[in-house]
Amino acid sequence: MPNRCIRPGDNPDLTKERETCTFDTDELAANLYGSRRNLERRREISQKVSADPDFADPIPHEFLSREKAVDATAKKSKVIFQKWKNLVKPEEMPHLVNEAVGIQGFPLALHHAMFLPSLNSQADDDLAAEILPRAKAYEIIGTYAQTEMGHGTNLRELETTATYDKTTQEFVINTPTRKAMKWWPGNLGKMSNYAVVCCQLIIDGKNLGPHNFLVQLRCEKTHEPLPGITVGDIGPKIAYNTTDNGFLALDNVRIPRRQMLMKHAKVSPDGTYTPPIHAKLNYGAMVHVRAHMIYSHGHLLARAAAVATRYSAVRRQGRIENGGPEVQILDYQTQQHRIFPQIARAYAILFAGQEVRDQYAKTLEGIANGQADLLPDLHALTSGLKSVVTFMGGLGIEQCRMSCGGHGYSDASGLPKLYGVQIGGCTYEGENMVMLQQTARYLMKGVKWAEQGKSLSPSIAYLGKKSGKSLIGLKGGDITREHEAILETLEHTARRLAIDASQLWEKRIKGGECKERAWNGVTVEMNRASRVYTRLFMARSFHRRLLSSPSSIRSVLSDLFSLYLHYECVDMAQHLLEDGHCNGGQIQYLKKRLYEDLTTLRPNAVSLVDSFEISDRELNSVLGRRDGNVYEALFQWAKQSELNYTDVLPAVKNYMMPMMEENRSKL
Numbered sequence: 001m002p003n004r005c006i007r008p009g010d011n012p013d014l015t016k017e018r019e020t021c022t023f024d025t026d027e028l029a030a031n032l033y034g035s036r037r038n039l040e041r042r043r044e045i046s047q048k049v050s051a052d053p054d055f056a057d058p059i060p061h062e063f064l065s066r067e068k069a070v071d072a073t074a075k076k077s078k079v080i081f082q083k084w085k086n087l088v089k090p091e092e093m094p095h096l097v098n099e100a101v102g103i104q105g106f107p108l109a110l111h112h113a114m115f116l117p118s119l120n121s122q123a124d125d126d127l128a129a130e131i132l133p134r135a136k137a138y139e140i141i142g143t144y145a146q147t148e149m150g151h152g153t154n155l156r157e158l159e160t161t162a163t164y165d166k167t168t169q170e171f172v173i174n175t176p177t178r179k180a181m182k183w184w185p186g187n188l189g190k191m192s193n194y195a196v197v198c199c200q201l202i203i204d205g206k207n208l209g210p211h212n213f214l215v216q217l218r219c220e221k222t223h224e225p226l227p228g229i230t231v232g233d234i235g236p237k238i239a240y241n242t243t244d245n246g247f248l249a250l251d252n253v254r255i256p257r258r259q260m261l262m263k264h265a266k267v268s269p270d271g272t273y274t275p276p277i278h279a280k281l282n283y284g285a286m287v288h289v290r291a292h293m294i295y296s297h298g299h300l301l302a303r304a305a306a307v308a309t310r311y312s313a314v315r316r317q318g319r320i321e322n323g324g325p326e327v328q329i330l331d332y333q334t335q336q337h338r339i340f341p342q343i344a345r346a347y348a349i350l351f352a353g354q355e356v357r358d359q360y361a362k363t364l365e366g367i368a369n370g371q372a373d374l375l376p377d378l379h380a381l382t383s384g385l386k387s388v389v390t391f392m393g394g395l396g397i398e399q400c401r402m403s404c405g406g407h408g409y410s411d412a413s414g415l416p417k418l419y420g421v422q423i424g425g426c427t428y429e430g431e432n433m434v435m436l437q438q439t440a441r442y443l444m445k446g447v448k449w450a451e452q453g454k455s456l457s458p459s460i461a462y463l464g465k466k467s468g469k470s471l472i473g474l475k476g477g478d479i480t481r482e483h484e485a486i487l488e489t490l491e492h493t494a495r496r497l498a499i500d501a502s503q504l505w506e507k508r509i510k511g512g513e514c515k516e517r518a519w520n521g522v523t524v525e526m527n528r529a530s531r532v533y534t535r536l537f538m539a540r541s542f543h544r545r546l547l548s549s550p551s552s553i554r555s556v557l558s559d560l561f562s563l564y565l566h567y568e569c570v571d572m573a574q575h576l577l578e579d580g581h582c583n584g585g586q587i588q589y590l591k592k593r594l595y596e597d598l599t600t601l602r603p604n605a606v607s608l609v610d611s612f613e614i615s616d617r618e619l620n621s622v623l624g625r626r627d628g629n630v631y632e633a634l635f636q637w638a639k640q641s642e643l644n645y646t647d648v649l650p651a652v653k654n655y656m657m658p659m660m661e662e663n664r665s666k667l
């Protein structure tokens with residue numbers, strides 16, 4: 001079957017891997033990206049970026065100082081948002097940015113991820129008409145400033161205030177304490193001249209909770225901070241170092257009334273407050289990012305899996321049989337067990353990410369028509385997915401990094417930076433432990449609704465079903481029935497964990513604790529229930545994709561899905577065993593099946609990651625390059641280190657040589 005990555009001059013081991021492919025890599029890539037046309041566009045953009053001299057990197061970013069890297073990123077961003085702006089569709093923009101700039105952030109990241117979405121969904125018609133065209137034309141750059149030094153999670157306790165002054169029909173925005181400074185917002189420090197700022201709305205001394213306001217931070221001509229505004233960069237971080245995450249203090253800055261984002265909640269000129277149709281519509285920008293970050297995090301894991309798989313096919317180390325040749329490290333079972341589940345999880349996350357984006361679009365449509373009834377379900381799902389996927393992705397990338405041995409530790413592999421970027425997602429858009437509790441709140445309601453025989457939305461319909469006996473291992477032979485047996489067992493486990501958590505909570509309440517304290521006593525169990533609900537959704541979403549896939553890729557997707565299910569079940573064996581739904585023999589059966597899956601997938605491993613269709617430029621990894629010629633490339637990469645600009649470094653000349661000289665003269 002064709003693997004279209006084969007080229008003359010490639011590493012022969014990689015070529016051999018591609019020759020053993022049993023499916024059409026283009027078919028799978030087209031399925032992943034939605035159509036042949038999308039796949040072709042993806043390639044076209046990759047090729048055009050590589051050929052554009054404005055995007056050329058004289059030396060890799062890894063060797064640049066932070067300031068120079070920020071500069072290079074800003075320069076390329078200007079090219080993207082001027083020269084390229086009309087050449088790509090909005091949905092192609094993330095790929096263009098990844099190709100041209102990379103994954104560590106760029107000056108307009110928050111403008112796109114949160115500023116525009118906040119204005120689009122929360123500004124009233126007047127404000128939108130005035131500001132959106134300017135923002136869309138990049139006449140101004142904005143960000144989303146919510147988190148403060150002292151509070152990120154607990155939005156109700158944010159300290160920044162917007163106090164309405166009826167006499168002038170203005171809001172007075174103020175930062176009352178040091179820890180009330182906005183702290184962390186991306187692109188706030190140096191790039192943005194506007195921000196959507198989240199403040200407690202105060203009218204006639206009454207606090208009406210967090211609301212969003214459009215605030216100009218810098219002069220449009222000079223870019224100097226406006227009077228009353230202190231703004232800057234918070235310093236280097238694990239990753240995202242080309243992003244100017246910032247701080248901001250506002251000293252009684254006045255803005256006109258109409259700069260409150262008033263599509264949902266409103267303040268009239270006389271100070272009358274009208275609440276929104278759903279209390280949390282002000283939190284819409286966060287739901288937007290959570291719904292979109294699932295897919296982009298799937299892509300981060302896909303990159304790591306591509307690097308680890310290709311490198312493991314090229315790297316030869318040790319022998320499996322005495323006297324045999326040194327083997328490709330991909331032939332070790334431990335290596336396969338480390339890497340192949342990451343390939344499967346990356347596909348699973350990408351599929352789930354696509355489904356949740358569609359669900360977000362439907363919910364938004366409803367809200368536009370005055371219906372917010374889909375929002376609770378979406379909030380529960382996005383909260384669970386962002387938590388599970390970012391944690392899974394971080395673990396997966398780290399496994400891929402370690403699977404590359406010493407070279408995985410080098411920035412040449414691209415993996416350390418990938419890990420740094422990925423794990424940011426465990427914290428931003430709501431710390432994972434906190435967001436899992438949001439999911440659990442919804443599950444607890446679902447358990448009650450199910451008890452009362454009420455109708456349940458599709459994502460929690462399983463809560464209303466009855467459990468049978470687990471048929472894992474008892475439906476031998478037929479893979480379709482085995483998949484169904486495992487999915488039913490996962491449904492049972494997700495239901496059982498939610499019901500158990502609900503009962504534990506109730507028991508503590510009956511024991512005399514208030515609801516909230518009782519909740520804190522069961523949150524570990526609550527979060528377990530949320531994780532399994534989310535992992536069930538991911539498994540179901542993968543299954544839907546498998547069932548709707550064309551026959552040409554059905555078999556390889558089915559193999560991958562088997563591995564996914566077997567791995568997830570073994571990973572969650574504790575939950576499967578705890579109530580006796582599964583027995584030890586069934587877990588042993590799942591492990592046996594998992595080891596068989598590793599062998600089945602081995603010939604297609606390289607081709608499965610080729611179908612992620614990530615260009616060398618985007619992958620930015622010496623180890624993961626498509627042609628597999630890693631050793632020469634490693635040397636060429638290292639030669640660019642600034643420590644190699646001279647043979648004798650000033651540090652050696654000034655300190656080490658004199659020290660050695662002094663010590664020699666003492667002899």
Ligand SMILES: CCCCCCCC/C=C\CCC/C=C/C(=O)SCCNC(=O)CCNC(=O)[C@H](O)C(C)(C)COP(=O)(O)OP(=O)(O)OC[C@H]1O[C@@H](n2cnc3c(N)ncnc32)[C@H](O)[C@@H]1OP(=O)(O)O
Pocket residue numbers: 093094097109110112113144146147152153154155156186280281283284286287289375376379427428429430431434438441442
């Ligand atoms: C070209 C494009 C390229 C784009 C490239 C982009 C790259 C970008 C890369 C990185 C970007 C990083 C950007 C990061 C941004 C940020 O981090 S912004 C800050 C995010 N902050 C948070 O997420 C804070 C987390 N905290 C909260 O969300 C809330 O405080 C809370 C934990 C949810 C609690 O809120 P609150 O106390 O107000 O509410 P509760 O009492 O807990 O709940 C009451 C009920 O409301 C429901 N609820 C809560 N939130 C929502 C929501 N958002 N939507 C719907 N419903 C919600 C909750 O479930 C309760 O319901 P119930 O009463 O029925 O149980």
Ligand SMILES: Cc1cc2nc3c(=O)[nH]c(=O)nc-3n(C[C@H](O)[C@H](O)[C@H](O)COP(=O)(O)OP(=O)(O)OC[C@H]3O[C@@H](n4cnc5c(N)ncnc54)[C@H](O)[C@@H]3O)c2cc1C
Pocket residue numbers: 110144145146147150151152153154183184185186240245424427428429430431432433434
């Ligand atoms: C890379 C990055 C980019 C960011 N970009 C932005 C941005 O653009 N705009 C913006 O406004 N913010 C941004 N943030 C801030 C981010 O949204 C917050 O850091 C995040 O919401 C977590 O809040 P926190 O820092 O207050 O953590 P904390 O809430 O202080 O968390 C610390 C610990 O306390 C625990 N904890 C807190 N509350 C509870 C609870 N109720 N139950 C159980 N445990 C709890 C957490 O689980 C965690 O273990 C960014 C952060 C990062 C790292």
